[in-house]
Amino acid sequence: MARGENVFQRKDGRYEARYIKGRRADGRPLYGFCYGRTYEEAKDKADRARERIEQTEPAAQKAKPGQRPDMACFCDRWLSANSARLKPSSRAKYRTDIENHIKPFFGDKLPGEILPEEIDGFTRSLLTGKGLSPKTVRSILTLFHSILSYTGKRSGGKLPDVEITYPKSFRKNTRVLDxxxxxxxxxxxxxxxxxxxxxxxxxxxxxxxxxxxxxxxxxxxxxxxxxxxxxxxxxxxxxxxxxxxxxxxxxxxxxxxxxxxxxxxxxxxxxxxxxxxxxxxxxxxxxxxxxxxxxxxxxxxxxxxxxxxxxxxxxxxxxxxxxxxxxxxxxxxxxxxxxxxxxxxxxxxxxxxxxxxxxxxxxxxxxxxxxxxxxxxxxxxxxxxxxxxxxxx
CATH class of the missing domain: 1.10.443.10 (Intergrase catalytic core)
Known part of the structure; x- marks a missing residue:
């Protein structure tokens, strides 16, 4: 029986862990399988396999020799690293938010150069310049914060913490038929x-x-x-x-x-x-x-x-x-x-x-x-x- 996410006990007593190792031309996942005598052993093997895949990123997501990776690069890396766990609809939404909002504003900046004032300006541009609702802006800022956290971990924790001020979201009265x-x-x-x-x-x-x-x-x-x-x-x-x-x-x-x-x-x-x-x-x-x-x-x-x-x-x-x-x-x-x-x-x-x-x-x-x-x-x-x-x- 299953004891965890994508980890199952086989009829022969061994444990089988499944992970996504790639995708077909139509986008359907290609699965890899790891086996172990215990649940922990199989899961550990699958986790290491995922890490190896994450480290072997497409060339388009890597910085050129002698060039430090900018935020556009880390946005692509974050999306690639989280692609397997995201539902197709979520992945499409995040990609749209990254390409339409985050990259145009921060794409050419180095992670360590981003200042709180710039994030405040980003928030204002979304609210007033693009006319997005506070709820939508909060969602984009949450995504940006996740990318910054990912970038910080990949940079050895050397990036300064940047505080993000989220706009207040007011719940609308939902339409109900009388x-x-x-x-x-x-x-x-x-x-x-x-x-x-x-x-x-x-x-x-x-x-x-x-x-x-x-x-x-x-x-x-x-x-x-x-x-x-x-x-x-x-x-x-x-x-x-x-x-x-x-x-x-x-x-x-x-x-x-x-x-x-x-x-x-x-x-x-x-x-x-x-x-x-x-x-x-x-x-x-x-x-x-x-x-x-x-x-x-x-x-x-x-x-x-x-x-x-x-x-x-x-x-x-x-x-x-x-x-x-x-x-x-x-x-x-x-x-x-x-x-x-x-x-x-x-x-x-x-x-x-x-x-x-x-x-x-x-x-x-x-x-x-x-x-x-x-x-x-x-x-x-x-x-x-x-x-x-x-x-x-």
Whole structure:
């Protein structure tokens, strides 16, 4: 049985540790294997193998003879060193932040030359010059801090500590459909319901993300257990950043948009959900189970929204939702609004927060309470009225 990350005990009693030693032309990982009589021995061998790979960096990431490596070089080294542990979507985001923000500002500087005043100027340029939100700027600064820490370790700890001041981030009131809007949307979805309307309704009644809906196959639905197994997500990544999380499902052939999208700079892929906590089982409500039986095809490997082996692009489902919302006269809403609405209705119905957190796929209940639970005024008033018995006039 497994005792740690990518370390397993074999039937012969030995331990096997797996590590990524390279990548194929399509971005899929090539694995190396180390063996040992104990868990620690196998893990130690794999760790040493990873270190050797990290030390053997591409020539493009090394400084020229007689030239000290600048921050652009260390940014590339950091991305290469952490590539194996990052999800494809995270790796693509970090690469974009590095190329679009960090390198243009700090790329030609030596690590020891960066001053706190320059970092403050970098922060101001992101906030005012580029108009990024404080939350996005905090994310970029956190990435920059990680690169600086990595650079310091590679420099023998000789770099001075640089303090980073993070901008304050104010939580916005998340958009939730009120009862009238939700009722209007449900009535529209019920009229001549097709696969796309079913997908939107499923999101509204389960809190699933748009990528999880698009990647859902009929074999992921257990009619015996009356539950949905969320184990994949569909996402669009820049070409060259694709690293399939499931070798048995290497790619997602686009649906009706496939021909046009094939020429784009991005690629639709099937990967694992956002985090380990996002791998979850969601019980089916009776009406959802009935609809599943209605749309159920003969081929269990078919995707839920298309009934074929071709995955629907999340952007197409988003366009369908936008059309439905316009027909209902519902403003300023997007697909994630359905997830917020589901969570809020669950709290209003008296859901146990721990149960709701697991249904949504959160790692802790704090995320559920802070990000997705938005009591309305009526619910607040109901709770305040409970104090009457404690404070009589």
């Amino acid at each position: 009862e009238k809007e939700e009722s209007a949307l449900v009535q529209l979805l019920a009229q001549e319901m097709d696969a796309c309307k079913f997908g939107v309704y499923l999101a509204l009644r389960t809190g699933m993300r748009i990528g999880e809906i698009c990647a859902l196959r009929w074999c992921d639905i257990s009619f015996e257990a009356a539950a949905i197994s969320v184990c994949h997500t569909a996402l669009r990544l820049p070409r060259g950043n694709v690293c399939q999380a499931d070798p048995d499902r290497p790619s997602a052939a686009a649906g009706d948009d496939g021909g046009a999208l094939a020429l784009s700079r991005t690629e639709l892929v099937i990967g694992t959900p956002k985090s380990e906590s996002s791998l979850r089982l969601i019980p089916l409500m009776p009406d959802i189970a009935t609809l599943c039986e209605r749309f159920r095809p003969e081929e269990p490997e078919a995707f839920l929204l298309t009934g074929t082996d071709r995955c629907m692009d999340p952007r197409k489902l988003q366009r369908h939702l936008k059309k439905y919302l316009e027909e209902c006269g519902i403003p300023e809403a997007h697909f994630h609004t359905l997830r917020h609405t589901f969570a809020t209705r669950c709290v209003e119905a008296g859901f146990d927060v721990k149960t709701l957190s697991e249904i949504l796929g959160h790692s802790n209940i704090g995320i559920t309470m802070n990000l997705y639970v938005h009591p309305n005024l009526d619910l607040k008033r109901e709770n305040m009225n409970r104090l009457k018995s404690l404070f009589p006039l």
